[in-house]
Amino acid sequence: MYNPVKAAQVIAHLACKAPDRTLDVIKAIKLVYLADRESIAKFGAPILDERRSSMPHGPVNSQTYSHINGEHDLDACGWSTFLEDCANHQLAVKAGIDEDDLDELSEADIQCLDAVWSKFGSMGKWVLRDWTHEKANVPEWEDPKGSSTPIPLERIMAMVGIDSPAEQAALVENNNKVSRLLSQLA
Template structure:
């Protein structure tokens, strides 16, 4: 289940590491790589977003929509609370942030964000596009001007190259989503 709040905190964390501003294409690539790392380590997504292949590589679908158009149904402390649109296809922090602003992210999740930023933060958005296209994210397929869904099992298969492990990880991923949905309904 998608969490705009967690996506916004994740984006704000990355923006803070980058000095408060960056091209949105770079941000969405860093966020995808962090989600992919979480899937590799835990078999779970940080934001609950769905994944799509687009011309410039894989992206987080609902987060991409937030970057492009903002929130249709704003949530308290959601996207606009943390991130604002800037000129020249850039985004920036909407306000000063501190560690309390990342309360919905676990220490392990912020460790992933720091690790991804450490590895890829110095690259520009086009180097990240090339990285995702050059076989480093084999779950991405050229959508030929459109977009194509990337299923969790596609990511797991790309990470493990083992059908048995992929099936187990996909089943666990779906079970976790169902548990989160049931918990949300109870609350």
């Protein structure tokens, strides 16, 4: 089940590392995707439970992208507790929010986010966008020719070297289903 609060906290954690506590939208969505990819490679599961897609500007986490674009009530889902839109396609960490407020993130999540920031944080949005288009870097991305095509979790797992990617993807999906059922009971 997609957790918009956790997604906002992922972006807030990354933005807290930027000198002005802001991230360009394109850079933010690329970093989110790469953090999920890092988590898959290290721990066998993504940080965020959502679909991913190949889009003209590279791979994206679909639901996080739609939240960034304001396609949801950001106050009602908790997103705007942590992030706010700024001018010129920038996302900013809300005033008063710091790392201690990001309680949806596990130590494993933070480890992956920090690794991604260390590697990509200094890249500009267009350099990072172009980097994600290189087959040597993100081979699961396929040019959607102006549209959008799904990136199955199994394909990402295969590309990052997970043994038995179909079985691992099924395990992640089953764990997510159990989590959804438990959250409905709570």
